[in-house]
Amino acid sequence: MSNAPMFQGQSLLVEKIDNGYAELRFDRQGDAINKFDAATVKELGQAAEALKKDGAIKGLIVTSAKDVFIVGADITEFGASFQRSEEDIVGWLEESNKSFSAIEDLPFPTVTAINGIALGGGFEMALSTDYRVSSSTAVIGLPEAKLGLFPGFGGTVRLPRLIGADNAIEWIAGGEQQKPDAALKVHAVDAVVAPDKLRAAALKLLQQAAEGKYDWKARRAQKTGKLQLNPIEAMMVFSTSKAFIAGQAGKNYPAPLAAVSAIEKAAGKGRDEALKIESQAFAKIAKTTQADALIGLFLNDQLIKKKGKAYVKAGKKVQHAAVLGAGIMGGGISYQSAVKGVPVIMKDIADKALDLGMEEANKLLSKQVERKKLTPEKAGHILSTIRPTLNYGDFKTVDIVVEAVVENPKIKKSVLAETEAQVKEGTIIASNTSSISIDELATAVKHPENFLGMHFFNPVHRMPLVEVIYGEKTSKEAIATVAAYAAAMGKTPIVVKNCPGFLVNRILFPYFYGFLGALRDGADFVKIDKVMEGFGWPMGPAYLQDVVGIDTSHHVGDVLAEGYPDRMKNTTGEKTALDVMYENKRFGQKNGVGFYKYETDPKGKPKKFADPTTYELLKPVQKGQVDMSEEEIIDRHMLPMIIETVRCLDDGIVETPTEADMGLIMGIGFPPFRGGALKYADTIGMKTILDKCAKYAHLGKLYEPTESMKKMAAEGRLYFPK
Numbered sequence: 001m002s003n004a005p006m007f008q009g010q011s012l013l014v015e016k017i018d019n020g021y022a023e024l025r026f027d028r029q030g031d032a033i034n035k036f037d038a039a040t041v042k043e044l045g046q047a048a049e050a051l052k053k054d055g056a057i058k059g060l061i062v063t064s065a066k067d068v069f070i071v072g073a074d075i076t077e078f079g080a081s082f083q084r085s086e087e088d089i090v091g092w093l094e095e096s097n098k099s100f101s102a103i104e105d106l107p108f109p110t111v112t113a114i115n116g117i118a119l120g121g122g123f124e125m126a127l128s129t130d131y132r133v134s135s136s137t138a139v140i141g142l143p144e145a146k147l148g149l150f151p152g153f154g155g156t157v158r159l160p161r162l163i164g165a166d167n168a169i170e171w172i173a174g175g176e177q178q179k180p181d182a183a184l185k186v187h188a189v190d191a192v193v194a195p196d197k198l199r200a201a202a203l204k205l206l207q208q209a210a211e212g213k214y215d216w217k218a219r220r221a222q223k224t225g226k227l228q229l230n231p232i233e234a235m236m237v238f239s240t241s242k243a244f245i246a247g248q249a250g251k252n253y254p255a256p257l258a259a260v261s262a263i264e265k266a267a268g269k270g271r272d273e274a275l276k277i278e279s280q281a282f283a284k285i286a287k288t289t290q291a292d293a294l295i296g297l298f299l300n301d302q303l304i305k306k307k308g309k310a311y312v313k314a315g316k317k318v319q320h321a322a323v324l325g326a327g328i329m330g331g332g333i334s335y336q337s338a339v340k341g342v343p344v345i346m347k348d349i350a351d352k353a354l355d356l357g358m359e360e361a362n363k364l365l366s367k368q369v370e371r372k373k374l375t376p377e378k379a380g381h382i383l384s385t386i387r388p389t390l391n392y393g394d395f396k397t398v399d400i401v402v403e404a405v406v407e408n409p410k411i412k413k414s415v416l417a418e419t420e421a422q423v424k425e426g427t428i429i430a431s432n433t434s435s436i437s438i439d440e441l442a443t444a445v446k447h448p449e450n451f452l453g454m455h456f457f458n459p460v461h462r463m464p465l466v467e468v469i470y471g472e473k474t475s476k477e478a479i480a481t482v483a484a485y486a487a488a489m490g491k492t493p494i495v496v497k498n499c500p501g502f503l504v505n506r507i508l509f510p511y512f513y514g515f516l517g518a519l520r521d522g523a524d525f526v527k528i529d530k531v532m533e534g535f536g537w538p539m540g541p542a543y544l545q546d547v548v549g550i551d552t553s554h555h556v557g558d559v560l561a562e563g564y565p566d567r568m569k570n571t572t573g574e575k576t577a578l579d580v581m582y583e584n585k586r587f588g589q590k591n592g593v594g595f596y597k598y599e600t601d602p603k604g605k606p607k608k609f610a611d612p613t614t615y616e617l618l619k620p621v622q623k624g625q626v627d628m629s630e631e632e633i634i635d636r637h638m639l640p641m642i643i644e645t646v647r648c649l650d651d652g653i654v655e656t657p658t659e660a661d662m663g664l665i666m667g668i669g670f671p672p673f674r675g676g677a678l679k680y681a682d683t684i685g686m687k688t689i690l691d692k693c694a695k696y697a698h699l700g701k702l703y704e705p706t707e708s709m710k711k712m713a714a715e716g717r718l719y720f721p722k
Helices: 038-053 074-079 086-104 121-129 144-146 157-163 166-174 180-185 195-210 215-225 230-248 255-266 273-286 289-314 327-339 353-368 375-385 407-419 438-442 476-488 504-520 525-535 543-547 550-563 576-582 612-622 630-650 655-668 677-684 687-694 707-715
Strands: 010-018 022-024 059-062 110-115 116-117 131-135 139-141 191-193 321-324 344-349 387-388 399-404 428-431 450-458 467-468 492-497 596-600 608-609
Touching: 010 038, 022 038, 022 195, 038 086, 059 195, 074 289, 086 215, 086 273, 110 121, 110 195, 110 215, 110 630, 110 655, 116 121, 121 139, 121 157, 121 612, 131 180, 131 195, 144 166, 144 255, 144 289, 157 166, 157 215, 157 273, 166 230, 166 255, 180 191, 230 255, 289 476, 289 492, 289 655, 289 677, 321 327, 327 344, 327 353, 327 375, 327 387, 327 450, 344 353, 353 375, 353 387, 375 387, 399 407, 399 476, 399 677, 407 428, 407 438, 428 476, 438 450, 450 476, 467 476, 467 655, 476 492, 492 655, 504 525, 504 543, 504 550, 504 576, 504 612, 504 630, 504 655, 525 630, 543 550, 543 596, 550 576, 576 612, 630 655, 630 677, 630 687, 630 707, 655 677, 677 687, 687 707
Parallel strands: 022 059, 059 110, 110 131, 116 139, 131 191, 321 344, 321 399, 344 387, 399 428, 428 450, 467 492
Antiparallel strands: 010 022, 450 467, 596 608
């Protein structure tokens, strides 16, 4: 039976189906997915009104006509709405929540059929119905914490009342996506069925509820009433989870803790009062710099992915690859290629190196088997697609060669020339160099149009970024092919114009020079690390140099000093702390001692200790000892980094502020909640940055703002306009 729709909008449709039931179907016009924007929320309220008016309906099934249920809120639209006042945000949420509550208050039972992704607002929609039936392939959850937010369409109200405060806190504060079986275990969904049985199962449950076999009114009362916790239980749940979350999230991510406080504050209230508490708490969090930065990060990620897809379209598909140089790096690259389905030949000149490369790949595959991500058979098959060799035998079959030999221009050039003679016409050759000029290396090959840089970060399997570096003569097709290959390997490619240090190292080293300057002026390296980790870095600069390798840092520093002598060359003739570490062969984690001393813990991981010898070694290169303030430590590290990022943008090294910031977040772990160096500059304000630069002008060119920065301050412009 099919009549004219009871309600039809741009995003959803309500119509009567057989036996007195109705269906509310999400089907966003002109889009492949369903998402919640202001217009859809309004339509939901209108649909509820139409359903309420009809006195003959026995029950409602909520479905989606897309492959997904509802992916969540429209971040582009909502992110912009957070620029409004806190009061306006509260008003908007209270108005929006009327739509969800109107569905929840319908005078008959309601069931949602979750056929695919139901995240954020999508899952909150499902929570507003009495029951939920999930497809076994669906993905559900409330991931707002990852955007510096928490649920604002009733998620902090309905979920705790449905699955218990402890489970709800775990879901909301963790922001993880949940599989249907996990959701069923805690009663977030009422049934899980095969995708082809979903509609029938949801309709059957609806019919049984309408016939009184399930007490849907009791279920509804549970969701709209107070949270069922006695005072002792409440104290235990909330105080324990607050302590745990504060330890996990830290002061830089306030949203998870604010969500728990909202749940606690609303525990003794009915739905409508509880929703007001949620709205007020949400509005406060929506106005934080963290939410602003993390929402920006999400949008930046979308832009980068869009660019990546364009490269995939424009480039040639890599069917077969080769890696030159085994060892840890070569083994890591080979593993990453093979695990994503591109077979690879791994060549070296020594059996010992090939063994090391295969060992690395095998170790990474074994970990996947341990975590049940791969079966032993599948892991064995993947390993068999990495072929170790001492010669160029089958190089005529490969589409791309990634050179990962020692970081020495002479050796690299000789290997590149030798390799080019062994490959078929049109094969792309990419160098995994971290610092050597691509134009310089291109002089060794006859076809520079097929040559470029492909800089992986260590450890390859964990670091998401690949810098794709083009030289003067690199063809557009070669750039697109390498970017497409990086994307096929599960990495995010950022295309960068050739320059000393490329993008990431060029920006990281001024930060290191800020560190060396602070040490020279008497700051304590342990305090510096503590302050910069408090700022949000995963590790402070001393620890980071130990992890990178003092010898590596020293070498890259030399390359950059030559490339940018005006600001990165040590012209004083005085030794730096890095020189001292290097001369004393304190290379960091790799040989057990750098700024810190390292011992292996019971799990086999290196554990660091402050080494008194370091202080003795540093004395000759320090001007006494000072207790430098936190603000000075942060400014002396961050200003050179911001300025160099701006220079990269001004020099056209990257096309957009988005790529510059994403490169830093994915390449060196820039604190995500600060959004990247340029977003951080926007947050502080360019005028403040210039004032700080003036304060440290005596430290030299490293702290000298660019003309474009002065212009931006004068015009009040932002890198990421609101």
